């Protein structure tokens with residue numbers, strides 16, 4: 001039996017006999033004495049094997065990196081001058097008397113005892129090795145602390161952990177479904193849940209009152225950066241509660257967790273209406289660490305001849321904004337070209353700018369390709385509105401509002417990063433008062449949150465002007481990342497049918513797809529609401545990781561496949577036949 005974890009030994013154990021197990025992180029041969037750095041999940045212990053213990057010494061000579069060994073020995077202080085202050089176990093070592101190889105290891109596909117930059121696909125293919133790296137193990141350990149913290153908090157608040165099905169029907173959360181063919185119902189498919197949304201609402205109808213689940217969710221989304229087809233949500237729902245109370249409980253949970261796990265103290269979260277977030281930052285997940293804001297200048301440029309600006313300024317769906325970057329005039333032309341390329345990813349056709357060199361000189365003191373098109377009066381009026389100072393640079397976005405918001409919003413974040421503009425390390429907030437719907441490309445409406453979100457108005461008002469209606473939805477945002485979001489739900493059948501109708505889901509289709517929900521709403525559904533946090537994203541931020549893949553034990557790669565198991569894979573014809581499926585792509589050769 002193990003007596004201690006390698007990483008747990010210290011000076012209080014001096015002279016104790018111990019039994020350690022682990023992997024050999026590194027072996028060093030020091031002229032007659034062999035040092036083994038033995039690693040387990042808690043850390044590394046230094047083992048000394050000297051030639052007096054002949055058998056163990058011979059064993060130690062055969063040991064290579066990543067061999068699995070058992071060491072029995074006595075703990076002693078390291079000799080004067082050889083202690084290692086950077087290592088938690090660095091004051092002691094184990095005089096290894098009995099060293100046994102429990103298993104050998106092939107040469108690792110990448111070294112674990114030294115930091116080397118390994119391609120991600122290789123790391124994912126050998127994830128079992130990658131996870132041996134202390135950094136990676138620590139992230140898994142931290143993730144486990146987060147889930148256990150959340151469970152404790154929610155248990156303490158009377159929330160009940162209830163599991164919901166994985167084989168189910170589609171839940172509309174805006175992505176494509178992963179489908180699972182049914183063998184017993186030929187031609188029919190289950191969908192993997194995009195979220196447990198409707199089940200948690202059913203649980204409220206059942207009287208569970210307060211529910212949570214650490215739930216796997218599946219979304220077959222287009223491959224955008226840092227999404228996983230399967231991810232984990234902390235899913236929460238509560239009856240007889242209003243928006244404010246629910247947000248307060250959730251905020252308390254997050255604040256206390258950051259305090260207890262990271263020693264970070266948050267002030268009460270700002271609550272920013274969606275309209276204000278879009279106006280100032282062009283985003284419904286503003287990164288409030290960055291002290292830059294949009295200023296609308298459409299009214300100033302509407303009369304000019306310069307169509308690039310006056311076009312959008314006179315279009316009701318257009319927007320013209322300026323983004324003033326204090327002391328940004330030193331940004332080089334080359335860098336501006338790179339930013340121009342960057343905003344083009346978001347559909348911007350260019351990036352206009354003005355460097356403020358000497359404001360006192362009027363237009364002459366402004367360096368820019370566009371001042372001559374704007375004219376001195378307009379250019380100076382813009383400067384006045386912005387409160388511009390010598391040494392600033394001003395960037396402009398002029399296009400459809402959606403493009404301006406996305407492009408200049410992304411530029412704001414990029415500038416914050418590149419110029420190290422952050423005013424604090426953590427900036428949490430709530431975004432509230434979302435609209436109910438947004439326009440689709442074909443002119444229809446789609447729910448911004450999901451179709452079960454309660455509007456903040458009556459069914460009649462909703463029906464009269466759906467595009468103006470606000471919802472009772474809220475998002476928690478941290479450093480420009482959405483940590484979670486939810487809403488007060490519709491608990492009234494008539495309102496639910498109205499929303500379906502506005503979304504173009506006629507009664508018959510609603511009955512076919514969501515009959516069970518409409519039924520439940522008829523049988524005494526309590527007012528209720530909830531939200532879900534993205535666990536992966538939360539842990540990524542808390543551990544300051546670069547991607548959610550760093551905090552998931554076995555993630556898919558960026559083309560949504562598992563490098564470790566080579567999933568998805570082809571299947572035998574026999575299996576397809578059983579499932580009544582024929583595919584156009586080649587199936588696995590039958591043996």
Ligand code: ASP
Nearest residue numbers: 195197486487530531532
């Ligand atoms: N089901 C929602 C989502 O996955 C969260 C919620 O409304 O509770 O985004």
